[in-house]
Amino acid sequence: MKSIRVFLVTVILSIITLFIFVAALKGYQSSMAEANRLFDRQLLDTATLIANLHTENAVARFHQDSTIAFQVWRRNELIAASDNAPDTRIASFEPGFGFNNFAGYRWRTVTYFNSLSEDWVMAAERTDLRNALAEEVILEAVWPVLLGLPVVGLLIWLIVSRGLRPLRQFADELGSKQADDLSPLTYHAAYQELSQIGQSSNRLLKRLETSLLREKQFASDAAHELRTPISTLKVQLHNAQQDATADNKNIKELRDSTDRLGHIVEQILDLYRSSPDQFNANFKRVDLSALAQEVVALKYPLFETKNQQVTFSGEPCYLSGDHFALTTLLQNLLGNANKYTPPSGHISVSVHQSEHCITLTIEDNGPGIPEDERKSVFQRFYRVGGDRHSTGEHGCGLGLAIVKHIVELHDASITITDSRFETGTAFVVSFPLIRSSGL
Amino acid sequence: MLLSSVILVLQETLEAALLVSLLLAASQQLSHKMSWVIYAIGGGLAFSLVYALEIGHVSEWFEYTGQEIVNASLQISVTLLIAICTWVLVRGWTPENRQRAGFRSSLFTQLAAATVMLAITREGSEVLIYLIGFYPIKDVFHTVTVGSFIGLGIGISVGVLIYFGIMGLQGRWQKNTMVSLLALFSGKMVSQASLQLNQADWIPSTPVGWDSSSLLSEESLTGKLLYALIGYEATPALAQIAAYAAGVILILITAIIASRVQAESRSASV
Incomplete structure (x- = not known):
């Protein structure tokens, strides 16, 4: 049997899950894009800083930081580089951002041209590390949304159950009625949604009561009314048999049929006397x-x-x-x-x-x-x-x-x-x- | 990483959710029973765990093409079971039809349970192999788990909505929608099986049939969702196109024949 509660809870929860999760994904994508823009700006700042430092200072400063690699080129000659940078150039001689693969990783690169010294500074940052860092930050925001879902599910279940309570109580009122209780239902009156069904049920109960009464009255009256002529018929048949000169077969059959008719009438009366809604x-x-x-x-x-x-x-x-x-x-x-x-x-x-x-x-x-x-x-x-x-x-x-x-x-x-x-x-x-x- | 895991789990979950929704809606029409789906999903997950844990051994079969051959076998078995389910569904759509055809009330649920179990065995194993692969890398595994959870949630939600959507349809519309979606699903299964068999060198490589990546890229979110639901590929090989068509036609022909047999049986009994 289909359940209204299961339908409402599963559909509402599915729609909420779908929207929350898709929103979380969209939020993740936007946040990642924003984080990458920030990282890019940071990488460009790093390249600018290296360009403005003496190359020795830059090498010393970024020596320990394996997540950043850099090179400084002057007139096609590599004049300084971090330890983790390869000998070949890590980006093109075009100012701007790009990607490159070296040292077993994928790197985000930036090229900065220092017009004063005419140096090309190329800085690079490992994409896996910056993605991991960005994801870590963003996931902290996504987790509460995911963990909140079971709570939302429970709340929906409770709210739907509360919302369906009038319907259940209305059903209980109907279910608890005795076989002979055709009195009007009262519970629906307080609820707009149940009003129509309650009024229709009451009209149906009224019609049922009227027709049951009519049926009982008819059967009872008919049985009572038939009793007297049947008894008279039996007496008349007895007398007719007494007066008959020989054993008349037709009269015997007529008596048997009358007895059966009498039995049926008695049984009908018994049936209505013994029905639970009639019996005193x-x-x-x-x-x-x-x-x-x-x-x-x-x-x-x-x-x-x-x-x-x-x-x-x-x-x-x-x-x-x-x-x-x-x-x-x-x-x-x-x-x-x-x-x-x-x-x-x-x-x-x-x-x-x-x-x-x-x-x-x-x-x-x-x-x-x-x-x-x-x-x-x-x-x-x-x-x-x-x-x-x-x-x-x-x-x-x-x-x-x-x-x-x-x-x-x-x-x-x-x-x-x-x-x-x-x-x-x-x-x-x-x-x-x-x-x-x-x- | 999060997006990759969402997409992988979503593709597998959507595929399973679509099949479960269709067969569950059909079993509601045929037998009003739903409990079979719990056993089928439970059994499928248990088998997929065993399959994922034993994937190393399985891969060594058939000269190291075991995984492809087993996957293709599972996909073809699912397609054949869907064809039988379609026969029972169309032939026994109403109680009178089932009685006339001599179908037991539990026949469809047993077939549907076997179909779901086999489908989940393959799809679940792909997700589990992916998760097991990342398990040792703690930092990444955390992200992968969140992604998988999101993919699972979206897949199940779409499945539930498809189920209630189908249940909301009436009579012939409901039956025709079920059969059409089962046909597309079968097409996808056979197409994937042909790809697996091609990877195992059991069937030859064929040229690409068309390139619709400019219209809808496989890498876009819509492309990935369509791949999960109906097996969309931007650059399918001719063998894949033929296999897809074979899968769809198998189900449609089964439905048409079942419908005709049903009509003949009805007119004979009248």
Whole structure:
């Protein structure tokens, strides 16, 4: 993921480095040129001085200084020279500056003509030494600029981090919102740059809240409104079957369809009742083990119809939960196990407590759920294999969505794994333990 | 001395920074991964140190032309890897294209890491050989270090700006800019390799193709920067010109073929 902070820091630092370093180079070049002009002037002064000294004095004076070489020529004859000067002339008989190579070095030379004595004075200075001296002086000025760069980098990092803090806090405000909290955001108000995004987000939240409310209201109202005619329809169908002279196949199918319709309506109602933003939870201390046994007993006729073997294992495990919601959860999971386990199949229910959590496991030896579909089964109206489920069982695809809601309500987690039977699925729900300060 | 060291280090750093920026921008498009570049640069620097320390032995190979031959081999290897990177880049520009071509998501980063590592091995070794050469001369080494630091700073800064410049481009513009710059970079690599092989007498000397020093001298700052970025030379030999053209054409043809194969594959699947 791209980072605004990394982008700003690297680009700003790169631009600053580029300009500072190029400026340092330009400064170095200008300073070197100025230093060379100074050295040249000094060399010319030296040549003038030699011209005005008696040649013996000049030889004695510059004898020890190996960085300066000189020659004094009169009528094409060398009349005086420093020890380090060669026998041949070190510069041309033209007043001015030049370069020459002798004694293993490159030299800057100057020729000075003394019109009084008609002497040609040629002085030379080693370029490597004068460059080294100039560089030493200039580098002293360049060093602080280079050493200051990490400090500049750190300052940029801190300033950019400070500058991005409102954005981070705005993101935190958004991130810390609960699923059901659609109240307007407030943090952006103080910052001009965040104002637009804050206002747009608030408008979006408002629209979202309105449409969610409309959706909930519609589903709830529709389910409520459908309940009564379905119940009436069931009674009418029962009466019609009583009155029918023979066993009417059409009436039986009509009753089955009505039962399914009734089930879907109940499930829709359960789904909206159990959604975290709707549910008015009444958390109490609940023995999950006892509740599981109760629901198994309640559902027993269904298991018996298919001649399924249900086993239970567990010990009393107390958690903080809503009795009604947990009952719905168990009913849905056991209902699914009953539906998808073949006749004479096995279903196992267990409730155990470990150091960290209470685990409810419901396993069966049904056809199982393919691994790539295990996450999707908790979506509303999702059915494994679509409407062509291999078991041929009918369903509306809401049961596990309701289970997921209830799991979220209890801060629990649910996973689907392979069951310990040869085939089948295991639903494992892990509930947090009651905290000592709790119930 | 300071200017010489700035220019030497800047040339090598710019060359590496351009390659790293291009491949990093491409890997952002292809796999959104960046960590490979740290390993590639680290590996390249480690290899360059070994190469610089062993340069004496390496030089003795192939009848004392070992350094030229190894450098040329590294440059040609980098060019071939760039060609493969270009193929993967053009063929797998979008996730759908990559899926259709059967490319793993890590394929490009592995190729890019190998390319950067080889390039840095050669360029880093040149800088290290230069620094090691001056190390015993304490007075000069101080100046050389400052110069190298300035050259490194400018090179990396330009590299970062090139990277963000490329990242700022969109879609086809971004891809075409990457491919064009990779082609110029490859041209430079092959041209340098031909020069090295000529120095080793593996290929004959050829006449100078042109002399543009009056227009832009190689010794000017602009000339040196252009040399580092696209391999500008004021008086190139004909063999160098041919090698440069071969490097550029190799990448452009690879990109064109990859693009056509991609188009055919897309129309076949439709």
